[in-house]
Amino acid sequence: MARPLEYGEQVLLWEAKRGRTFSFVLREGDVFHSHRGSIPHGEIAGKPEGARVFSNTGTEFVVFRPRVGERMMKVRRRTQIVYPKDAGWLALALDLRPGMRVVEIGTGSGAFTILLAQLVGPEGRVYTFDRREDFLKNALENIARAGLSGRVEAGVLEAGEPFPVEGEVDAAFIDLPEPWLAVPPAYSVLAPGRPLAGIVPTAEQLKGFVAALEREGFVAVECIELLERKVLVREREGVRPFERMVGFTGYLVAARKALGKEVG
Numbered sequence: 001m002a003r004p005l006e007y008g009e010q011v012l013l014w015e016a017k018r019g020r021t022f023s024f025v026l027r028e029g030d031v032f033h034s035h036r037g038s039i040p041h042g043e044i045a046g047k048p049e050g051a052r053v054f055s056n057t058g059t060e061f062v063v064f065r066p067r068v069g070e071r072m073m074k075v076r077r078r079t080q081i082v083y084p085k086d087a088g089w090l091a092l093a094l095d096l097r098p099g100m101r102v103v104e105i106g107t108g109s110g111a112f113t114i115l116l117a118q119l120v121g122p123e124g125r126v127y128t129f130d131r132r133e134d135f136l137k138n139a140l141e142n143i144a145r146a147g148l149s150g151r152v153e154a155g156v157l158e159a160g161e162p163f164p165v166e167g168e169v170d171a172a173f174i175d176l177p178e179p180w181l182a183v184p185p186a187y188s189v190l191a192p193g194r195p196l197a198g199i200v201p202t203a204e205q206l207k208g209f210v211a212a213l214e215r216e217g218f219v220a221v222e223c224i225e226l227l228e229r230k231v232l233v234r235e236r237e238g239v240r241p242f243e244r245m246v247g248f249t250g251y252l253v254a255a256r257k258a259l260g261k262e263v264g
């Protein structure tokens with residue numbers, strides 16, 4: 001039986017005609033307002049996901065629990081975030097499973113932290129760090145809205161300082177303007193063979209990142225850029241790619257920790 005939507009959880013309203021989405025936490029007595037009319041939260045609570053609801057002006061919406069990519073896109077942004085387009089590849093590179101522990105530096109708005117927290121499950125842990133306390137506060141609020149607070153520990157840390165976690169971790173993620181600073185502490189805390197991944201916005205940062213990885217003893221270094229193009233599927237006007245696309249979001253990097261230095 002589908003679990004009905006409850007007060008206290010985040011929901012996503014999808015506008016039937018235009019495909020626009022709105023996300024908020026269901027609260028008893030609150031009302032959702034948009035330029036397409038209003039809907040009392042009480043008309044959504046208790047409904048199953050996929051239910052159709054109508055605003056007071058007759059606009060049709062479908063109600064869902066947001067998918068993890070939607071939770072990432074709906075965070076309150078204080079920084080640039082990792083987009084779902086890149087997050088999928090990065091998640092595969094990090095090879096996370098329920099119960100694992102991961103360090104992240106460059107918490108930013110916590111968008112990628114939300115994905116990490118979902119992947120490690122209730123028994124896993126995400127240790128996330130940023131130099132800005134105000135960013136951490138905002139990120140923790142975003143993570144709480146996603147219902148994932150119990151899996152995340154956050155702290156102020158300057159890149160280059162050792163990660164204050166006990167024992168080894170299963171993966172490390174770096175999203176910093178100077179990613180090379182965090183490579184030696186990431187190497188120290190990672191279990192042998194385990195992956196590191198990161199994202200950088202310029203080719204110069206990419207070069208510095210890769211040089212630091214190779215210097216430190218990471219191997220199997222991969223660098224990629226992903227392009228995503230939406231496709232319009234229409235009965236009369238034909239099927240073809242959408243004219244506009246996001247040109248560039250970042251260079252993605254993945255590597256694995258080898259033990260010792262290269263012999264040859």
Ligand SMILES: C[S@@+](CC[C@H](N)C(=O)[O-])C[C@H]1O[C@@H](n2cnc3c(N)ncnc32)[C@H](O)[C@@H]1O
Nearest residue numbers: 081082106107108109110111112131158159175
């Ligand atoms: C692009 S944002 C990270 C975005 C995040 N991955 C997300 O998806 O929301 C980069 C973050 O790195 C932090 N940062 C920059 N330099 C730093 C340093 N030297 N030490 C620690 N954090 C740093 C910034 O404060 C900022 O929050």
